Amino acid sequence: MPTKTLPKHIAIIMDGNGRWAKAKGLPRVEGHRKGVEAAEEIITAVRELKIPYLTLYAFGTENWNRPAEEIQGLMLLLEHFLKTRQEKMLKNGIRFRTIGDTSKLPQNIGQLIAETSEITKNGKETTLILALSYSSRDEILRAVNRILLKPGTSNLEHRTITEKEFSQYLDTKDFPDPDLFIRTSGEYRISNYLLWQLSYTELYFTKTMWPDFTPQELMKALDEYAKRERRFGKTSEQL
Numbered sequence: 742m743p744t745k746t747l748p749k750h751i752a753i754i755m756d757g758n759g760r761w762a763k764a765k766g767l768p769r770v771e772g773h774r775k776g777v778e779a780a781e782e783i784i785t786a787v788r789e790l791k792i793p794y795l796t797l798y799a800f801g802t803e804n805w806n807r808p809a810e811e812i813q814g815l816m817l818l819l820e821h822f823l824k825t826r827q828e829k830m831l832k833n834g835i836r837f838r839t840i841g842d843t844s845k846l847p848q849n850i851g852q853l854i855a856e857t858s859e860i861t862k863n864g865k866e867t868t869l870i871l872a873l874s875y876s877s878r879d880e881i882l883r884a885v886n887r888i889l890l891k892p893g894t895s896n897l898e899h900r901t902i903t904e905k906e907f908s909q910y911l912d913t914k915d916f917p918d919p920d921l922f923i924r925t926s927g928e929y930r931i932s933n934y935l936l937w938q939l940s941y942t943e944l945y946f947t948k949t950m951w952p953d954f955t956p957q958e959l960m961k962a963l964d965e966y967a968k969r970e971r972r973f974g975k976t977s978e979q980l
């Protein structure tokens with residue numbers, strides 16, 4: 742595939758782990774365990790394709806409402822992933838980052854995130870961004886509150902803000918907007934994910950459950966993306 746038609750940033754909702762497990766008579770956490778394996782294969786494929794940014798929705802703000810046992814299972818998987826993959830990320834030039842309100846995560850995970858981000862900060866191949874304790878409305882509100890609490894913003898009546906300026910207060914300030922969004926499991930929703938950033942993103946949905954989403958499935962999404970014409974509100978002739 743010509744690199745010209747590859748997206749620079751892919752954002753994924755890895756949905757369907759629970760249903761995948763249920764269909765096999767397994768506990769939900771087994772679906773998540775298989776989900777991490779699928780994620781690792783996709784991270785490798787994205788790096789090999791030299792796609793610079795990959796954002797994975799690993800834990801949503803609303804996921805805190807799931808049964809305690811499932812939350813604990815997900816946190817253990819995350820802990821294990823960070824502990825065992827830190828070195829591999831470093832070796833492979835992966836720069837690890839997160840978006841979301843990570844202050845809500847257990848302390849040990851917070852520490853691991855800080856450590857992994859620091860160790861891998863010079864990675865030049867692909868930036869892997871995990872959305873953790875993330876929801877888009879929460880991100881936007883945190884951005885607004887940061888602006889309101891900033892010294893010197895007391896006289897707000899005479900102050901306007903540009904899109905570019907506002908973007909600098911979002912968790913994603915260091916990353917370009919996604920070019921391609923993928924959601925697995927046959928759900929056709931954005932579910933509070935990157936609402937600001939997905940404004941001009943190409944959307945791709947597949948019925949495949951996340952644990953079955955292989956690099957071959959990723960190639961199908963990339964083929965579809967390459968066929969789309971992105972106009973950013975302009976006409977074909979203006980492009």
Ligand code: FPP
Nearest residue numbers: 755756757758759760776777780799819822
């Ligand atoms: C959605 O499936 C998936 C999640 C809520 C969690 C996704 C997390 C992982 C794959 C693990 C973390 C990843 C890394 C790389 C550490 P669901 O449980 O909503 O499935 P369902 O809709 O079928 O119930």
